[in-house]
Amino acid sequence: MVYKIGDNITSPLGSSTEQNYKAVIDGCSALALHQGRWDIPEDFCASLFNDEQVEELAQDGLSRLESLAVSSIRKAIQGLSIDLSSNRVVLILSSAKGNVEDLTLDVSTAEGSLPSTAAKHIAESLGMTTMPIAVCNACISGVSAITLGKRLLEVGTYDYAIVCGADCQSKFVVSGFQSLKSMSDEPCRPFDEERLGLNLGEAAATLVLSNKATEASCWSIESAAVANDANHLTNPSKTGEGCYQAIRKTLDGRDIDDIAFINAHGTATMYNDQMESVAIERAELNSVPVNALKGYFGHTMGAAGVLETVLCMYALDHNIIIGTRGYNEIGVSGEIDVCKETTPTQKQSFLKLISGFGGCNGVLLASRCDDALANVATSHSSSKTLKQLHRVHVTPQCIEVDGKKLDLDCSEKDILTVAYKTLINDYAKFYKMDKLCRLGFVATELLLQAEGKDRYVECQDRAVVLFNRHSSVVADIEYLKSISDKENYFPSPSAFIYTLPNIVTGEIAIRNKYHGETVFYVLPEKNTEMMNAITHTAFADKTIRSVISGWLDYDEKGNFEADLAIVCEEDMNNIG
Amino acid sequence: MEELILKLKQEIIEVLNLEDITPEDIDNDAPLFGEDGLGLDSIDALELIVLIEKNYGIKLKDPAEGKEIFKSINVMADYIAKNKTK
Numbered sequence: 001m002v003y004k005i006g007d008n009i010t011s012p013l014g015s016s017t018e019q020n021y022k023a024v025i026d027g028c029s030a031l032a033l034h035q036g037r038w039d040i041p042e043d044f045c046a047s048l049f050n051d052e053q054v055e056e057l058a059q060d061g062l063s064r065l066e067s068l069a070v071s072s073i074r075k076a077i078q079g080l081s082i083d084l085s086s087n088r089v090v091l092i093l094s095s096a097k098g099n100v101e102d103l104t105l106d107v108s109t110a111e112g113s114l115p116s117t118a119a120k121h122i123a124e125s126l127g128m129t130t131m132p133i134a135v136c137n138a139c140i141s142g143v144s145a146i147t148l149g150k151r152l153l154e155v156g157t158y159d160y161a162i163v164c165g166a167d168c169q170s171k172f173v174v175s176g177f178q179s180l181k182s183m184s185d186e187p188c189r190p191f192d193e194e195r196l197g198l199n200l201g202e203a204a205a206t207l208v209l210s211n212k213a214t215e216a217s218c219w220s221i222e223s224a225a226v227a228n229d230a231n232h233l234t235n236p237s238k239t240g241e242g243c244y245q246a247i248r249k250t251l252d253g254r255d256i257d258d259i260a261f262i263n264a265h266g267t268a269t270m271y272n273d274q275m276e277s278v279a280i281e282r283a284e285l286n287s288v289p290v291n292a293l294k295g296y297f298g299h300t301m302g303a304a305g306v307l308e309t310v311l312c313m314y315a316l317d318h319n320i321i322i323g324t325r326g327y328n329e330i331g332v333s334g335e336i337d338v339c340k341e342t343t344p345t346q347k348q349s350f351l352k353l354i355s356g357f358g359g360c361n362g363v364l365l366a367s368r369c370d371d372a373l374a375n376v377a378t379s380h381s382s383s384k385t386l387k388q389l390h391r392v393h394v395t396p397q398c399i400e401v402d403g404k405k406l407d408l409d410c411s412e413k414d415i416l417t418v419a420y421k422t423l424i425n426d427y428a429k430f431y432k433m434d435k436l437c438r439l440g441f442v443a444t445e446l447l448l449q450a451e452g453k454d455r456y457v458e459c460q461d462r463a464v465v466l467f468n469r470h471s472s473v474v475a476d477i478e479y480l481k482s483i484s485d486k487e488n489y490f491p492s493p494s495a496f497i498y499t500l501p502n503i504v505t506g507e508i509a510i511r512n513k514y515h516g517e518t519v520f521y522v523l524p525e526k527n528t529e530m531m532n533a534i535t536h537t538a539f540a541d542k543t544i545r546s547v548i549s550g551w552l553d554y555d556e557k558g559n560f561e562a563d564l565a566i567v568c569e570e571d572m573n574n575i576g
Numbered sequence: 577m578e579e580l581i582l583k584l585k586q587e588i589i590e591v592l593n594l595e596d597i598t599p600e601d602i603d604n605d606a607p608l609f610g611e612d613g614l615g616l617d618s619i620d621a622l623e624l625i626v627l628i629e630k631n632y633g634i635k636l637k638d639p640a641e642g643k644e645i646f647k648s649i650n651v652m653a654d655y656i657a658k659n660k661t662k
Contacts, residue, residue, distance in 0.1 A: 180622060181639040235618055431595035490630045493622035494592075 142305020193331030201298025240279025266292020277334025
């Protein structure tokens, strides 16, 4: 069991959880129309920090995002006796786009824009000594980060996880969502029949997790799971497949009688809300009230999963279900009970849903426990070890499969195109992919050819867990080119999609019909021990039997490396 | 019209990275989306919206309009011929 021992929400509505909670209960929102901001030609509605707030949060030597995160974390740990310099404490930063607002077409700015750089600066500024982990799993990053924190504490890798979700808005992100035509000019209306799309928002939120409760009555993260639609990079599954599976894995036979509400992702796009309604109905949770918080904060991307989880905890501490700002009339086909107004409840737990590009869906179940101190902390550190079944190593110079070098003629084309043409050649979508995806695609195709099993059959028991250092920097620069020239400003939707590193996990899931967990982590360096520890935690999801895992990096200078393996847990495969 | 159709096909091939497809491979009346014709998807549709704005000065406010306009090369060329501003 993992407990919440500290929290904070810093948003345009306030810099403490209490302030944010009060603002929400009063029906406030910072969503406002912005005209000409950041030289973006089209107006947009968003929840942004004002200049005064930005100044107040600013810290010497740190970017806007880093300052925001550090400020949120400091408040969350106030009064807790945690030695941040201890090797028992880890920082997990959840951020969809890190410091991307600092990226320019001058490649020397690439390093500073990376989520791994942001995580490093935040950890250093707090005096932390362990390697920070950045979770870049598109919009579900927050729930993925909490899921990872929970699992690492449960196996005893650390005693405390500081899970901080943070994202800032910028021309980069806003223009991208505009190019996808998914934004509303008006405050968003989750689940409403007149909903027109989402609004973006800025925020940081922190959840301090511990394997021991500090008070008799506190919150625990009961269970959490991630599943992929394996359907489309940006459109959620019409059957709500991944979301439904993630709900099922999270509940896993648990009693639903004590669930006060489902806090949906509820972005107010046509497709997302429709999909969630279908998934909730499929999971037979029709009778549980559903709410969404985007009408107060906008979609705060990497912060969303953490912020909304923390706020829901506060709401239940006050025995209420927060009403869905912007909702009026039901506009989804799934039969669900959307909670319009703030409603009292006596129940003690809630389900948080979240979905993102790359087809990923996250769900967690949080509960208030009134006798938490009575629970003795147990870490079920397993005796199982990871076993590599097959391994592929790809560099600009050569490709090795299970230690054997492939003979490829790369005199005319780059090694990835040559490998695709000579060894794969049945997936024209390869040519639409960005470089990171091409690398990941070729590497996994070769891995799966080496494995030699039947391909393209619906598969629930394989996860995809990838790591790198340079996030999606090559795609970021490509996209930036489409918005940098004022006279030739045409944000490219297809380029924007690839500016999320986890898109490669989506490509792999779609190609192979993998519905297991998909997740992308960005680390300051290739650290095998850390990668193994994280990969191992993927087996905490009991449906998972094997993982495609490893390093997948493509930098702004054109260097790349894929070092991927199919791994399983030893004692399942040691027979013969 | 012939000229516009050829130019349009070349632009589509380039912007959507349709490797190994030549303008001759694209049937003027075949559907661009779905299983049968070129098999384009919703992200491609958004990219075509950018294309007609960038190259022909046509701004679509509602992406749903794209469904009708991007039916086939002929329909698309016809729409562009009637509405282009550059």
